[in-house]
Amino acid sequence: MTVGGRARPCRARWLMAAGVAAALALVALVNPGETRLFPPCVFHALTGLHCPGCGSLRALHRLLHGDLAGALRFNPLTVISPPVLALLAWRKDWAARPAVAWTALAVLLLYGVLRNIPAWPLSWLAPG
Amino acid sequence: MYCHKCGAQNDDNAYRCRSCGEALRRPAEAAPTPPPESAPSAPPTPPPEPVPQPAAAPPAGAPAAAIPNYLVQSILVTLLCCLPLGIPAIVFAAQVNGKAQAGDIQGAIESSRKAKMWCWWSFGVGLVGSLVYLVFAVLVPIIAAGVAKANG
Numbered sequence: 001m002t003v004g005g006r007a008r009p010c011r012a013r014w015l016m017a018a019g020v021a022a023a024l025a026l027v028a029l030v031n032p033g034e035t036r037l038f039p040p041c042v043f044h045a046l047t048g049l050h051c052p053g054c055g056s057l058r059a060l061h062r063l064l065h066g067d068l069a070g071a072l073r074f075n076p077l078t079v080i081s082p083p084v085l086a087l088l089a090w091r092k093d094w095a096a097r098p099a100v101a102w103t104a105l106a107v108l109l110l111y112g113v114l115r116n117i118p119a120w121p122l123s124w125l126a127p128g
Numbered sequence: 129m130y131c132h133k134c135g136a137q138n139d140d141n142a143y144r145c146r147s148c149g150e151a152l153r154r155p156a157e158a159a160p161t162p163p164p165e166s167a168p169s170a171p172p173t174p175p176p177e178p179v180p181q182p183a184a185a186p187p188a189g190a191p192a193a194a195i196p197n198y199l200v201q202s203i204l205v206t207l208l209c210c211l212p213l214g215i216p217a218i219v220f221a222a223q224v225n226g227k228a229q230a231g232d233i234q235g236a237i238e239s240s241r242k243a244k245m246w247c248w249w250s251f252g253v254g255l256v257g258s259l260v261y262l263v264f265a266v267l268v269p270i271i272a273a274g275v276a277k278a279n280g
Contacts, residue, residue, distance in 0.1 A: 043212075
């Protein structure tokens with residue numbers, strides 16, 4: 001985890017950055033919708049329901065190809081969360097507000113429920 | 129004792145935090161010491177015991193905002209790795225600053241530690257699960273197909 005002491009060994013950070021870059025490159029090069037290389041969502045496999053992360057790899061793949069509309073189709077939260085998380089990582093005092101954390105939890109859980117409701121405006125939240 | 133900067137648990141006799149390298153102050157040292165010239169004739173006081181203070185007494189001026197809450201990491205592992213284990217990580221992350229604001233520094237440090245622990249469990253389960261899937265769902269069928277081809 002990156003946030004911690006400032007005296008954290010540099011090597012660990014470089015290793016982590018390299019890992020993230022490699023993972024992003026893999027998701028960009030291989031379309032998660034057309035390969036068996038990436039594991040399916042266990043929650044979806046067991047319950048048939050969409051969890052908040054379902055479709056995030058397919059959305060990330062399209063996002064990395066600059067296809068914003070395609071990314072939104074698979075998981076709108078994946079499109080919204082990187083800038084929000086970057087903001088929280090940058091402004092530690094915002095991340096330190098309990099209300100922000102509880103809001104994040106509520107948004108995640110509510111999103112997980114709403115995207116399983118097969119009615120028009122909400123079905124937009126489901127992948128596909 | 130806990131590091132007053134990052135909240136990591138350290139040996140009671142440690143001088144530097146093993147996690148962040150911060151110099152660790154003992155509760156006795158953190159208390160204002162009287163200037164030496166104020167009591168020149170006082171009898172020599174016995175040196176303070178090295179570990180008399182319970183761990184529940186961090187320095188009074190412990191920077192509450194410096195206790196990491198791991199919120200960003202918690203959200204990341206919830207979205208990317210393992211939802212069921214990421215949710216408690218977010219709950220503990222949310223508790224950290226609430227407890228710190230209420231003056232419960234020890235509770236905040238404990239919640240911080242638990243948030244970190246759930247983050248790593250979620251990350252580990254997600255990583256191991258992906259690797260196991262990769263071996264059994266991708267590599268094994270490929271090898272099996274290769275063997276079948278070689279035999280047939």
